[in-house]
Amino acid sequence: MELFDDEPENTETASNAHEFTVSEISGAVKRSIEDQFGRVRVRGEVGRVSRPASGHLYFDLKDDRSVLNAVTWKGQAARLITRPEEGLEVIATGKLTTFPGQSKYQMIVDQIEPAGAGALMMMLEKRKKALAAEGLFDESRKRPLPYLPEVIAVVTSPSGAVIRDILHRLRDRFPSRVLLWPVAVQGQDCAPQVTAAIRGLNALEKGGPIPRPDLIIVARGGGSLEDLWGFNEESVVRAAAESQIPLISAVGHETDTTLIDYASDRRAPTPTAAAEIAVPVRADLALRLGEMHSRMGRAARARIEHPGQRLRDLSRALGRPQSLTDPARQRFDLFAGRLEPALRQFTRTRRERLNALGLPVALLRSFTRSGTQRLAALTQKLAPATKRGLTLRQERIQRLGQSLTNSRARLLGEASRGLTRNRDTFEKLTTRLDAAMTRSLQPRRERLDRLDRLRQTLGYRETLKRGFAVVHGPKGLLTSVETARQTPAFEIEFHDGRLPAQPASPPEPAPAKPRKKKSDGQQSLF
Structure with a gap:
């Protein structure tokens, strides 16, 4: 009978307990954890890190004994200064909550910072x-x-x-x-x-x-x-x-x-x-530009002077046309002076030989006449040949002189054309250099003018024109009343000059009023 009595009591006790649904239990656990751990900071080592396509971050925080699941939602993950990396020791800030779908608790992380400089250096x-x-x-x-x-x-x-x-x-x-x-x-x-x-x-x-x-x-x-x-x-x-x-x-x-x-x-x-x-440095650049300009000028002058010097050297090597004809003319004069004495000596020798033979005068005359005729004929034959030789030599000398004149004119023409080209090139380069310098300096000059106008506009003298003043003391500017009172003399600067001034002397204290003597009668209640 006792066994039967105990069973109904147990059944009645079980029926009086409240029956929770799974969702109610999960919600109660969630509220309890979130109320108890609303905002926490957890230090641990980052374990598994997952970055799915949704943009959320899933990772583990662990130490030597436990593991805590952590998640950072997409919007918060984009604002993280430090991204979680496996093996990095961090301090995570967030709140604890539960995930009813798997009956587990996790941490919603919205801020991560390395746990000390050592962790930062390791991650770096x-x-x-x-x-x-x-x-x-x-x-x-x-x-x-x-x-x-x-x-x-x-x-x-x-x-x-x-x-x-x-x-x-x-x-x-x-x-x-x-x-x-x-x-x-x-x-x-x-x-x-x-x-x-x-x-x-x-x-x-x-x-x-x-x-x-x-x-x-x-x-x-x-x-x-x-x-x-x-x-x-x-x-x-x-x-x-x-x-x-x-x-x-x-x-x-x-x-x-x-x-x-x-x-x-x-x-x-x-x-x-x-x-x-x-x-x-602008000064170094200007100096280098000046050196390059000087080098370009020297190169242009050398380019102009070199062909002229070359032409003069070639002219000295060719020699003068007169020097080619002078030896021939001198030999001709020498032979022409010796020809007449030789003919006279030849005639005298022949006459002496004829006289030594003792021939009749008629025969001698005929012989002399024939000899004279032969000599005249020989002279007539020799004259054209001599004239032709002289003419040929003269023509050759003229051809050589003309060739020399043509060569010299050609060299002078080539040198003149080269000088003209070099001069045109030099003038073009000079024009381009001047234009480049003007284009380079103009915007800088305008910028300098704008900065100077800005300096004048923002300067303190423009402020003085609007009614302000600057107080100068012996040791610098005076910026407080107490400092001005302790300074025996100072100057006040306006926009149009300075004015000496002295601090006003403090007013003398008013004499104290004498106290009224109390009467000997009844004393005051106060």
Whole structure:
């Protein structure tokens, strides 16, 4: 009977308990966990990381004993400064919740930060090796910088001292046109904005409303590893490596190193040094231009003088036409002077020989007559031959003289044409050089005038004309009433001059009123 009595009691007890549905239990557990752990920070090592096509991030946070599932939704994942990577120790911030579909709890993460500098350095080295393996840091892909860029784009913060240092150094060395692309240089917006700036500058077309730069400078001042972390992001490094415009990285001070330094075409230790690398010194360039102008003038003169000297050397080698005929004329005069005495001696010798033979006079006369006739005939025969020889020699001498005159005229003509061509070329080059100098100096002169007008407009003297004044003391400007009271004498500067002044003496204190004596009667109740 006791057994039968116990069974109904157990059945009645079980029937009085509330029956929960699976969804009610899951909801109660969810509310309990979310109420107890509304906002938590969890430190752990990132385990499995999953990035599906939906854009959400799924990963594990683990230590040596437990594993916590974590998820970051698509909208929050795009704003993460640090992306979870397997093996990285991080501090995740978010809230705990449950996933009823699998009866498990998980953490919704909306912020991730590395757990110390050691974790950052480890992640930096891992990323550096991965990008280097793709060839993004190879020296062979780096482009040379332009010698004299016309437009320089600076990607930096518009309110920092970096842009002022760069503009000041460019103004001192070689004033150039600067195109500023303002970006955030730290924080979660740094990497997306710098990436967009580099790719946007490369997308500009030549001849468009915004000039396409010849050089890009990405600059930022010094800071901690966390402050400079935006320039270590993979998107920034890839944008710098893909840039078709030469890029100078000037992030941080000389000891600071970021991944964009390896992907850029040139690294500058400071932003000021980047400006020095970008443009040459204007005075040195003017000096070099003057030296090149002098060299061009000397080369042009040598080009003109060399053919003339060559012609004079050839003329000396040819000799004078008269020098060719003088020896022949001298020999002719010598033989002509010796011919008459020789004939007389020949006649005298023959006559003496005839006289020695003792022949009759008639025979001698006939012999002499015949000899004279023979001599006359011989002379008549010899004269044409002598004249012909002299004529041939004279004609030959004339031909040689004419050939020499033609050669000299031809050489002079060629030299004159060469000089004319060189003179025309020199004049064209001189005209082009003058035009190039005018085109180069005109925009710089206009920019200098605009900057001078801006200086005059923003100067403090223009402010004085609007009714303000500046107080000068012996040791500098006076900016407070207390300092002016302690200064024995000072000057007040207006827009049209200065006026000496002295501080007003403090008013004398009023004499104290005498107290009324109380009467000896009844005292005052007060």
